[in-house]
Amino acid sequence: MGKYAFYPGCAAKGASKELYEATVAVARELGIDMVELPQFSCCGAGVLEEVKDVLDIAVNARNLAYAEKExxxxxTVCSTCLLVLRSAKYHLDNDDDLKEKVNxxxxxxxxxxxxxxxxxxFHWVLLEEFGEEGLRERVKSPLEGLKVYPFYGCHTIRPKDIIGYEPSENPQSLEKIVRALGATPVSGVRRLECCGFHAFxxxxxxxxxxxxxxxxxxxxSGADCVVTPCPLCHMNLDANQGRAxxxxxxxxxxxxxxxxxxxxxxxxxxxxxxxLHRNFVSFSLV
Known part of the structure; x- marks a missing residue:
């Protein structure tokens, strides 16, 4: 099994604390070697790029360099952090002049x-380390009869040249996890759409x-619940559900x-x- 540096991101340590708690609990249960490095800093969420491009890259090169030392x-469990960190890595790995300047x-x-x-x-790691069948073997309370709507959001699938984990036109990673848990994935026409968080x-x-x-x-689509890998999508879909x-x-x-x-x-x-007690819409409704 691989060794991982856990980069929770700001949302999971603040407004979405339940995501942090759940991730740590699942990693512990599955025996995933995941250590949170105290040197990690905020990725900037893409905002630093608007101020000074090299600063944005340098901040995240620093995070990457600390992980390299270990x-x-x-x-990460934050899709925006995923995109920002992978973007920094992509540009550094493909631009020697930029890499020299940042170093x-x-x-x-x-x-x-x-x-x-x-x-x-994190959900990629679940599939890479255990696979759909391996996850299924570790399930103790199968979610049989539960219909789950996987909502990907933008940053775990786009842009595909930077994210590139699976086909952005028809990703299946969440569906695989849902099936492994004993539940049934249901598909709708908007499962790959933007949640609207960054437009708020x-x-x-x-x-x-x-x-x-x-x-x-x-x-x-007949779903009993929605599942998303993005805390920002979760905020809009859960906390802002009534308003939406x-x-x-x-x-x-x-x-x-x-x-x-x-x-x-x-x-x-x-x-x-x-x-789960922190979620705005109770899962007990299911």
Whole structure:
């Protein structure tokens, strides 16, 4: 089994603390060697790039370099962190001049980026380490009869030249996990759409309509719940659910789970340990 440096991201340590708790609980249950490095800093969420491109790359080259020193690939549960870190790695690995410039900055703190580690999402690691069948063998409480709508969001599948884990036009990683847990994945026309999170501040009404349409698609597909690998998608789909549905003239509730929460339930982990009490829409509705 691989060794991983856990990069939770800011959302999972703050507004989405339940995601952090569930991830740690699942990793412990499955015996995944995952260590959170104290040197890690915020990835900048793409905002630093708007200020100064090299600064954005250098900040994340620093994170990558610390993981390299430990000989551990980075694993994250935040899709935006995934994109930002993989983008930094992509540009550094494909631009020698940029890499040299960034390493001059890193040298001031005794670091060097070499390009020896990868950046992965936690649900990729579940499949890479155990596979669909291996996960199924570890399930203690099969989620039989549960219909789950996998909502990917943008940053675990796009842009494909930077993310590149699976075909962005028809990803299947979440469906594989759902099946391994004994549940049934249901597909809708909006499972690969944007949740609208990053549009919220400039255009909240558009953001809420996008979110509402995604939730309605899940309901119309016959889903009992939604599962997403992205904490920002989760915020819009769960915390903003009432507002989003009002924006499209709908009124219903559908639970939205983080991937580790769904996995944890099937592994027999107590709901409180998975932070399910923090979700806005209760899973007890199922």
């Amino acid at each position: 000989g551990r690939d980075i694993v 001059e900055i890193l040298a001031e703190v005794g670091l060097e980026y070499k390009g020896t580690v990868d950046v992965k999402h 501040w400039p255009a909240p009404q558009i953001s809420m309509k996008l979110t509402g349409l995604n939730l309605k698609d899940a309901k119309d 549905l009002r924006a499209i003239g709908e009124n219903f509730q559908i639970p939205v789970l983080h991937v580790p929460q769904l996995v944890g339930l099937a592994l027999g982990i107590e709901p409180k340990e998975l932070g």
